[in-house]
Amino acid sequence: MERNAPGIICDTKTINQTYHHALLCHGHAVQAVRKFGQPGSLVGLVDNPLVPIPITDSDADIEAARACFIQDSIRVLDPLYKGEYTTEYIQEFGAESLPDVEAGDFKLITEKCDLVGLNIYWGYYVRAGKDGHAERLPFPPDFPAASVDWLKVTPESLYWGPRHIRDIYGDQPIYIAENGCGYHDEPLNENGECLDIQRRDLVRSYLKELHRAIQDGVDVRGYFLWSFMDNFEWGEGYGIRFGITHMDYSTLKRTPRLSAYWYSKVIQTNALY
Numbered sequence: 001m002e003r004n005a006p007g008i009i010c011d012t013k014t015i016n017q018t019y020h021h022a023l024l025c026h027g028h029a030v031q032a033v034r035k036f037g038q039p040g041s042l043v044g045l046v047d048n049p050l051v052p053i054p055i056t057d058s059d060a061d062i063e064a065a066r067a068c069f070i071q072d073s074i075r076v077l078d079p080l081y082k083g084e085y086t087t088e089y090i091q092e093f094g095a096e097s098l099p100d101v102e103a104g105d106f107k108l109i110t111e112k113c114d115l116v117g118l119n120i121y122w123g124y125y126v127r128a129g130k131d132g133h134a135e136r137l138p139f140p141p142d143f144p145a146a147s148v149d150w151l152k153v154t155p156e157s158l159y160w161g162p163r164h165i166r167d168i169y170g171d172q173p174i175y176i177a178e179n180g181c182g183y184h185d186e187p188l189n190e191n192g193e194c195l196d197i198q199r200r201d202l203v204r205s206y207l208k209e210l211h212r213a214i215q216d217g218v219d220v221r222g223y224f225l226w227s228f229m230d231n232f233e234w235g236e237g238y239g240i241r242f243g244i245t246h247m248d249y250s251t252l253k254r255t256p257r258l259s260a261y262w263y264s265k266v267i268q269t270n271a272l273y
Contacts, residue, residue, distance in 0.1 A: 027108030046117030123157030
């Protein structure tokens with residue numbers, strides 16, 4: 001994307017070739033972990049998928065959301081699981097934009113993994129269109145969002161992301177490698193507290209949806225909250241804070257926010273409060 005580093009704009013062929021080489025690197029990494037990793041090491045790919053959310057639980061809307069998930073993830077997940085560039089891939093980009101593939105590439109890309117990781121912060125809504133095609137619904141201007149324009153508050157994304165993986169690509173261990181939210185700095189109060197109630201509520205609502213996925217049989221094995229403390233964010237720099245621990249950038253003093261104390265209880269008891 002233009003807004004993120006390194007800000008390079010390429011033709012479709014080059015983009016597809018870059019994804020192909022990234023998948024080859026993944027295959028080499030899997031082989032390296034198998035050969036040199038400690039006994040019991042687990043290895044898998046982490047993806048950052050767009051998550052289509054069906055606007056209702058009707059079969060038609062769910063099928064529309066699945067179709068969008070496949071289309072949105074076709075550069076990574078389809079070749080990873082199917083070991084080829086499918087007809088749908090060719091229809092999406094055109095035969096002239098197919099990556100150059102050498103013998104043995106897909107054998108490497110599809111090296112058996114122990115898990116798949118997902119970075120999920122938000123999703124978008126989908127319904128079955130009148131013409132039989134999926135319809136992606138725009139967000140209204142006042143839709144709830146965090147302090148970054150791209151992070152729409154959509155807890156259901158943490159249900160449908162893992163479920164799409166299970167329903168489309170098969171039952172497998174899933175880890176949420178990143179989830180969280182970014183807000184402007186909340187000043188410490190007179191007691192030295194940082195009361196980020198908005199972050200606590202967002203994370204809590206997302207975790208409820210992840211628990212719903214587990215109850216529905218999705219094999220979610222772990223969850224990682226982003227992030228432990230404020231830091232330099234890829235697109236937002238120091239202007240937006242994702243941490244559950246407040247960082248004073250001038251003194252480097254760290255102050256756990258309200259969300260940190262709340263989340264520590266979630267970890268200790270494996271339960272939501």
